[in-house]
Amino acid sequence: MILAQIGLSHHTTPIQLRERFSCPDSAITNAYHTLHGFGVNEVVIVSTCNRVELYACAEMSEEALRRTLVRFLSQFHHVPERDFDQHLQWRVDQEAAAHLMRVAASLDSLVLGEAQILGQVRNALRLAQDRGHAGYTLTRLFEQALHTGKRVQTETGLGRGRYSVGHAAVEMAGRIFDDFSKAKILILGAGKMSEVTARHLVEKGVKWVVVANRTYQRAVDLAIQLGGSAMAFDDAFNSGLADADIVIASTAAPHAIIHRSNLQPIMRRRRGKPLFIIDIAIPRDVDPNVNTLENVFLYNVDDLQHCVHEDATRRAGEAESARLIAEEETLAFLGWYRARQATPTIAQLKNHLDEIKEDYMRIFGPRLAHLSAKDRQTIETMVQSMMDQVARQPIQKLKRDAAGEGTVPISLAAATLHLFGLDGSGSGAEVVTESVEAPDGAPVRETA
Amino acid sequence: MMGPFIPLNILALLLYAASAAGYGAGLVLDAKNAPIADNRLRLAGLARPLLLMGIGVQVAATGAWCVSTHLSPFAAEYGTLSVLAWILALALAAADLKYHITAVNAVAMPVACLILFWGLMHSDRNPDETSLLKSQAISVHVLCILTSFALFALAFGCACCYLLQHRLLKSRSVRPFLRRLPPLATLDTVAYQATAFGLPLLAVGIGLGIVYMAKDRPGLTPMQWIFDPHNFIAFTLLFLYALYIVARLLFGWRGVRLQYILVAGLVLTLALYMVPNVTHHFQARSTSVSGA
Numbered sequence: 166m167i168l169a170q171i172g173l174s175h176h177t178t179p180i181q182l183r184e185r186f187s188c189p190d191s192a193i194t195n196a197y198h199t200l201h202g203f204g205v206n207e208v209v210i211v212s213t214c215n216r217v218e219l220y221a222c223a224e225m226s227e228e229a230l231r232r233t234l235v236r237f238l239s240q241f242h243h244v245p246e247r248d249f250d251q252h253l254q255w256r257v258d259q260e261a262a263a264h265l266m267r268v269a270a271s272l273d274s275l276v277l278g279e280a281q282i283l284g285q286v287r288n289a290l291r292l293a294q295d296r297g298h299a300g301y302t303l304t305r306l307f308e309q310a311l312h313t314g315k316r317v318q319t320e321t322g323l324g325r326g327r328y329s330v331g332h333a334a335v336e337m338a339g340r341i342f343d344d345f346s347k348a349k350i351l352i353l354g355a356g357k358m359s360e361v362t363a364r365h366l367v368e369k370g371v372k373w374v375v376v377a378n379r380t381y382q383r384a385v386d387l388a389i390q391l392g393g394s395a396m397a398f399d400d401a402f403n404s405g406l407a408d409a410d411i412v413i414a415s416t417a418a419p420h421a422i423i424h425r426s427n428l429q430p431i432m433r434r435r436r437g438k439p440l441f442i443i444d445i446a447i448p449r450d451v452d453p454n455v456n457t458l459e460n461v462f463l464y465n466v467d468d469l470q471h472c473v474h475e476d477a478t479r480r481a482g483e484a485e486s487a488r489l490i491a492e493e494e495t496l497a498f499l500g501w502y503r504a505r506q507a508t509p510t511i512a513q514l515k516n517h518l519d520e521i522k523e524d525y526m527r528i529f530g531p532r533l534a535h536l537s538a539k540d541r542q543t544i545e546t547m548v549q550s551m552m553d554q555v556a557r558q559p560i561q562k563l564k565r566d567a568a569g570e571g572t573v574p575i576s577l578a579a580a581t582l583h584l585f586g587l588d589g590s591g592s593g594a595e596v597v598t599e600s601v602e603a604p605d606g607a608p609v610r611e612t613a
Numbered sequence: 614m615m616g617p618f619i620p621l622n623i624l625a626l627l628l629y630a631a632s633a634a635g636y637g638a639g640l641v642l643d644a645k646n647a648p649i650a651d652n653r654l655r656l657a658g659l660a661r662p663l664l665l666m667g668i669g670v671q672v673a674a675t676g677a678w679c680v681s682t683h684l685s686p687f688a689a690e691y692g693t694l695s696v697l698a699w700i701l702a703l704a705l706a707a708a709d710l711k712y713h714i715t716a717v718n719a720v721a722m723p724v725a726c727l728i729l730f731w732g733l734m735h736s737d738r739n740p741d742e743t744s745l746l747k748s749q750a751i752s753v754h755v756l757c758i759l760t761s762f763a764l765f766a767l768a769f770g771c772a773c774c775y776l777l778q779h780r781l782l783k784s785r786s787v788r789p790f791l792r793r794l795p796p797l798a799t800l801d802t803v804a805y806q807a808t809a810f811g812l813p814l815l816a817v818g819i820g821l822g823i824v825y826m827a828k829d830r831p832g833l834t835p836m837q838w839i840f841d842p843h844n845f846i847a848f849t850l851l852f853l854y855a856l857y858i859v860a861r862l863l864f865g866w867r868g869v870r871l872q873y874i875l876v877a878g879l880v881l882t883l884a885l886y887m888v889p890n891v892t893h894h895f896q897a898r899s900t901s902v903s904g905a
Contacts, residue, residue: 340782343799437868439797456783460868468785 167227168302168502170261171234171253172211172218175275178252180467184448186242186249188212189417190292196241197296203237205230207300209293209307213285214330214358214447214466215274218254220265222302227257262306262498266491269314271323275470276333277484278323281361283314302505306498313494320490323483330358331365333469334443338366338411341441341462345370351409352376353401354416355387358445362413363391375409377401379416406431412442414450425454432458443469500568507567510578511560517585518552618681619736621674622695626729628667629702633722635660640719640793660715664706664722671699671729682740687755689740694732696756700763701725708767708803714774714795717803721770750821757818762882764811765854769879771804772872779869804875805861812854819847842888850881 173183188196188210200208200219207222219238223230235253239246256264267273271282290307293299299307317323342348348371352359355378363374374393377400378384384395396405406412406428416422423442432440437460444451444465456463526545533541559581566577639660675686675696686692702725705718778794794800826838838844857874860866 337782339796340778340794341797343796343802436864436866437870438865439868459870462782464785471785 166222166224166302166506167230168220168222168258168261168306169227169230169234170218170220170256170264171231171238172216173249173252174216174218174254174273175467175470176273177254178249180447180449180465182244182249182252183217185244186212186217186238187447188217188242190288191417193292194296197293197298199241200237200298203233205233205237206298207303208298209289209303211268211286211289213282214445215282215470216268218268220261220303220306222300231255258502259495259499262309262502263491263495265306265310266313266495266498267488269310270317270487270491271314272317272484272487272491275467276330278487279330279470280318281330281358283311283318286314287311302502305501309494309498309501313491316490316494317487321483321486323487330443330445330466330469331362334362334411334413334464335365335369337443337462337464337469338369338441341439342410346372348410349373349408350375350393350411350413351396351401351405352387352391353398353412353414353422353450354378354418354446355380355383356415356417359413359415360387360390362415362443362445366411367391371411375401375405377405402427403431406440407434410439410441412440414442414444415446416450418446418450419448421448421450421452423451423455425452425458428455428458428461432461435460445469503567504564505567507563507578510581511563514556514560514563514581514585518556522548522552618674618677619733621670621677622729622733622736625667625670625674625699626726626733628663628670629698629722629726629729632660632663632667633719633726635663636715636719636722640716660718660722661706661709664702664709664718668699668702668706671695671702675699684740685752685755687752689735689738691732691736691738692740693755693759694728694735697759697763698725698729698732700760701728701766704763704767704807708807712795712799712803714771714799714803716793716795717767717770717774717800720773721767724766724770750825754818754821754825757814757821761811761815761818764807764814765875765878765882768804768807768811768875771800771807772875775800775804775872776869776876779872801867801871804872808854808857808875808878809862812851812858815847815851815854819851822847841890843885843890846881846885846888850878850885853878853881 173186175183189212193210193212196210197208200206204225205221205223209220211218211220219234221230221234225233235246235250238244238249254264264273265286269283269286271277271279274282286307290299290304290311294304338345338348345366348366350363350366350371350373352363352374355376363371367374372392374388374391375396376384376388376391376393377396377398378387379398381395381397384398388395402423406423412423414423439460439462442451442455442461442463444463447466449465451463451465453463453465455461526548533544536544559577563577563581675692678684678686678692678695682688684692686696701721705721705725708714709718774794775797778797778800781794782797822844826833839848853874857871857878860871860874
């Protein structure tokens with residue numbers, strides 16, 4: 166069994182390419198269904214504005230699993246492999262686990278200590294579990310990662326800064342507007358990210374909030390939460406943009422909805438009043454050319470995060486503490502994961518010993534017929550205890566060895582399989598034994 | 614001519630220079646650990662008192678001049694430039710105290726220092742003792758013009774910071790030492806207020822000049838007077854700032870283009886100081902004494 170991670174992140178992939186691999190919650194069922202078709206059943210998709218990553222656990226070779234996942238990414242997102250192959254990050258086993266711990270600890274985020282990532286990891290696990298794609302190993306891995314994230318938030322100062330896109334937006338808006346109470350926000354798309362970003366601005370004193378969403382009722386709901394008002398989606402592109410000072414665009418549209426050509430006449434009507442556009446949608450909602458318009462300041466997710474990146478790096482000491490926690494949790498998971506690798510061997514060994522006992526009880530049972538039921542039970546318990554006693558230490562050693570705590574420079578699991586003549590298939594049913602003869606000389610059980 | 618005002622102005626210059634260094638150092642050093650958009654400088658806490666002390670010392674220096682010479686400070690280029698530096702420092706201090714635009718002061722304080730330094734360099738010239746310069750109307754004329762220039766210089770500083778901040782925001786750049794630039798809205802407000810006060814003062818100054826010309830220089834025709842390069846530029850300057858105020862106030866225009874008007878305004882102001890005067894001078898001399 167191999168545990169692997171493949172994906173594209175802000176470290177290696179520009180937003181122009183990353184947005185083509187965006188996998189919103191609405192498309193996730195289809196994605197898991199497609200993955201099932203590719204023969205990968207235990208998989209979790211983590212899709213955020215910074216990354217699109219797949220964590221998979223499968224009984225196939227490393228190369229075969231990589232090929233399968235790359236093919237899935239290419240076919241599902243309609244992007245030729247050659248366009249993204251060089252941007253892919255591929256990690257297996259220990260590296261894959263360690264990477265997820267770093268992601269959950271927000272150490273892999275562009276903004277160290279950002280608060281959203283933990284919720285996004287939790288959501289990814291929930292979506293995979295709901296669709297039956299998070300198996301025992303991945304569930305354990307993600308739970309360990311969530312635990313890591315929580316520890317980092319509570320035990321280090323990295324979480325106390327709580328830098329996020331929302332904070333970055335407030336910081337940048339502060340370079341344009343001096344009095345937030347007079348600023349007007351227009352929210353395009355009533356998603357979680359826009360809500361979080363708007364909430365930061367409202368906390369800074371913004372009083373005038375208008376929400377526009379394709380589903381009007383969702384706009385109304387968010388507007389009530391933020392103490393603002395709702396607007397029809399189409400009106401937002403006219404009066405909304407003309408009146409607003411800050412626009413938060415976070416719709417699920419698959420392409421840009423604000424272009425230079427439709428903003429230009431609006432900017433003329435605004436008479437040079439600055440317009441700060443925060444495009445946190447992936448794929449982006451606003452054509453990058455909009456930034457060439459005078460008095461328009463367009464920032465997408467990467468831009469905002471770069472703006473506060475420097476502030477976050479100032480907390481390098483806190484990051485070091487978080488890194489140690491992530492490493493500790495990775496080791497804890499790997500201990501469990503490797504011990505789990507020895508489970509089939511242990512099961513086979515137990516089955517093998519049980520079968521020997523059963524065989525002997527069957528052979529010698531007739532000779533004990535004269536004994537009372539109580540005595541026969543005593544003998545059977547004694548045999549079972551002997552068997553357990555014999556197996557106890559080898560099983561403990563096997564577990565410790567698998568978890569990496571062993572001192573023997575060989576794999577005890579392999580040695581056990583070899584010594585006991587087990588075939589390693591995992592069922593434990595097919596056991597090769599020396600022939601055992603019945604009292605009458607006929608072989609009781611003999612398998613080659 | 615050496616009096617107590619020279620050492621006092623030298624002291625004021627040193628205080629201004631120290632204040633400028635404090636604002637500048639704050640802009641560079643404090644910004645490393647500063648959150649974005651927080652335009653208050655910790656070192657400004659030191660620079661601000663130095664600036665206020667410099668202003669106080671200059672008041673004493675100007676008073677000493679008036680007492681010892683019985684002349685208006687505008688009777689000599691030194692005194693005029695000294696007053697200009699004082700008004701600019703006063704405007705910067707007021708703007709800093711109200712809006713905390715310390716980054717603008719980091720840029721503009723060296724200008725005040727240069728003006729005062731330039732005045733001190735010319736302190737050996739004898740003052741013009743014509744009766745004209747004892748006239749209160751001419752003193753008000755010069756004072757109004759100088760105050761408007763100081764305010765336009767402040768507006769220019771804000772406009773430059775605005776353009777720099779605008780460029781940084783456009784390029785999504787976060788240079789550490791430029792993080793302390795004030796928000797665009799603050800810069801726009803301060804520039805507007807400085808111009809809104811400066812424009813009427815310029816108009817009053819020019820108006821008093823016209824009254825003087827009509828009353829005491831009857832030999833000059835209006836055409837001669839208007840096409841004097843100095844006066845022509847002064848009118849262009851008035852028109853330019855009026856254009857800014859009208860665009861801002863009546864049409865509600867904001868943004869980058871208006872800042873270019875303010876930059877052009879200061880360039881014209883400098884040109885006003887540089888161009889030769891044909892008609893704009895006091896009777897006793899062939900060149901302008903006041904420099905206004």
